Amino acid sequence: MSNFKYKSCKQLESSLFLAPDELRSCCQRFFYNGKMRGDASLLKVKKGQSPTPKQILDAREKIFESIQNEKSDSCTGCHLLYERDSKPNFESGLDHLSVEQHTFCNLRCSYCSPMFYGGKKPNYNVLDFVKTLSKEGYFKNLKQVVWGGGEPTLDKSFELLVKEINSHTSPEIYHRIFTNSVRYSQSLANFLKKGLVKIVTSIDAGTEETFKKVRGRSKFHEVFQNLEKYSQINSNKITIKYILTDENKSEKELKSFVKTCIKFNLENCAFQISMDYKSSEIELDTIKKISYFIGELKKNHIKKIFCDDHIARRFKTLNQNQKDQLEKYIELKRIKSVMITNQSIKSINIFGIGEIAENIIYKTKFLDNFDNVDLYDSDIKKIGTKIDKYIIQKPEYIHNNEDKILILTAETYNDIYENLINMKVNENRFVSGLIV
Numbered sequence: 423m424s425n426f427k428y429k430s431c432k433q434l435e436s437s438l439f440l441a442p443d444e445l446r447s448c449c450q451r452f453f454y455n456g457k458m459r460g461d462a463s464l465l466k467v468k469k470g471q472s473p474t475p476k477q478i479l480d481a482r483e484k485i486f487e488s489i490q491n492e493k494s495d496s497c498t499g500c501h502l503l504y505e506r507d508s509k510p511n512f513e514s515g516l517d518h519l520s521v522e523q524h525t526f527c528n529l530r531c532s533y534c535s536p537m538f539y540g541g542k543k544p545n546y547n548v549l550d551f552v553k554t555l556s557k558e559g560y561f562k563n564l565k566q567v568v569w570g571g572g573e574p575t576l577d578k579s580f581e582l583l584v585k586e587i588n589s590h591t592s593p594e595i596y597h598r599i600f601t602n603s604v605r606y607s608q609s610l611a612n613f614l615k616k617g618l619v620k621i622v623t624s625i626d627a628g629t630e631e632t633f634k635k636v637r638g639r640s641k642f643h644e645v646f647q648n649l650e651k652y653s654q655i656n657s658n659k660i661t662i663k664y665i666l667t668d669e670n671k672s673e674k675e676l677k678s679f680v681k682t683c684i685k686f687n688l689e690n691c692a693f694q695i696s697m698d699y700k701s702s703e704i705e706l707d708t709i710k711k712i713s714y715f716i717g718e719l720k721k722n723h724i725k726k727i728f729c730d731d732h733i734a735r736r737f738k739t740l741n742q743n744q745k746d747q748l749e750k751y752i753e754l755k756r757i758k759s760v761m762i763t764n765q766s767i768k769s770i771n772i773f774g775i776g777e778i779a780e781n782i783i784y785k786t787k788f789l790d791n792f793d794n795v796d797l798y799d800s801d802i803k804k805i806g807t808k809i810d811k812y813i814i815q816k817p818e819y820i821h822n823n824e825d826k827i828l829i830l831t832a833e834t835y836n837d838i839y840e841n842l843i844n845m846k847v848n849e850n851r852f853v854s855g856l857i858v
């Protein structure tokens with residue numbers, strides 16, 4: 423038998439990203455050999471041309487070939503590449519679709535780029551293209567649709583597109599909408615009422631002044647007012663993000679942000695702590711500010727808090743000097759309980775085994791702090807498989823002990839939280855905090 427292995431990645435096999443003038447197979451961004459890579463382009467779309475499923479197939483095959491020869495500029499060094507025995511079937515449809523078909527935006531965030539706010543209209547009729555894909559059966563196994571851009575809610579066909587995609591997919595599908603929430607969208611509110619969408623909004627400031635610096639316009643209060651209205655519909659579907667930058671990570675700013683969230687009744691939303699993906703490293707000062715931030719959120723009884731994959735990817739074992747500095751800071755701020763290892767936890771359950779968990783398991787010594795560790799995931803394909811020395815177990819087995827539970831996913835944090843509550847798991851078992 424031959425030992426030959428192919429290199430591939432799940433994104434290339436079953437994801438599609440619709441940009442204004444090209445189709446991409448992913449929106450991964452990573453550094454390799456000093457260069458930012460990813461965003462693998464499948465094909466450029468010229469004005470007035472509609473891409474065809476055959477072109478997508480050919481483009482995927484082409485990237486796949488260049489990955490085998492290690493000649494792909496975008497994919498070389500990508501941590502999502504894996505080995506497999508057979509060639510993938512690139513015709514088996516999509517499980518992930520991202521719609522970023524225009525780049526019009528009413529903000530100008532300092533960390534963003536004209537790639538997202540440059541004002542490009544799509545070169546092709548996106549609704550027709552989506553209809554072709556659904557006719558060809560591309561959406562039969564679709565699990566999630568992610569909407570970005572630009573600001574997705576500014577597109578007049580936003581509602582129509584959501585409805586079109588939705589009418590050709592399974593009822594379990596969900597739409598994840600990245601919106602800046604500057605303008606209240608009635609369509610979005612209606613979809614929220616139907617339980618069809620989840621919202622992610624980055625706020626990135628605790629004051630109007632900093633909001634203007636980081637996000638380019640004075641819309642601080644509008645964003646909070648709109649989020650309050652969305653969260654009155656269903657706060658379990660709302661994630662509030664904070665991208666820590668040099669402009670917004672002062673203690674004063676973070677304190678004021680948390681205070682404003684409480685004022686606008688956002689305490690039941692999930693809070694995602696993030697960083698600029700263009701930075702190649704995470705500085706010790708940023709880790710200190712993350713601990714301060716978690717401390718403030720916890721003091722205000724906010725329970726759903728997590729650091730996302732941009733942070734997890736940059737996790738590393740701190741050296742003794744850095745550890746000492748961090749501990750000193752945490753003691754000075756009297757926020758010892760932000761460190762999960764300071765919460766007197768002997769055994770721990772980790773729920774959601776994806777990229778974040780893998781980074782923590784392989785790149786840090788975090789798990790060495792516990793006498794016993796159990797891993798769980800809802801994906802049946804993962805159950806029974808091994809990560810390092812741990813076997814991933816079924817969600818129901820979480821009832822086999824009374825230990826604390828740490829949810830380690832970004833995209834599905836809210837859903838896992840909700841599912842576990844529905845499984846009658848006691849809310850006091852959930853823990854969040856700093857992992858170092």
Ligand SMILES: C[S@@+](CC[C@H](N)C(=O)[O-])C[C@H]1O[C@@H](n2cnc3c(N)ncnc32)[C@H](O)[C@@H]1O
Binds near residue numbers: 573602623696700
């Ligand atoms: C490009 S925006 C488009 C959707 C919408 N305008 C919004 O801001 O939510 C999608 C997401 O990308 C994030 N983003 C943009 N540039 C980033 C960067 N340099 N680092 C980390 N996240 C970034 C934004 O915070 C936002 O959550």
Ligand code: SF4
Binds near residue numbers: 431434
């Ligand atoms: S290997 Fe990485 S960069 Fe290439 S398509 Fe897959 S996720 Fe994107």
Ligand code: SF4
Binds near residue numbers: 528530
């Ligand atoms: S709101 Fe979104 S698209 Fe607009 S500039 Fe900010 S991150 Fe970019």
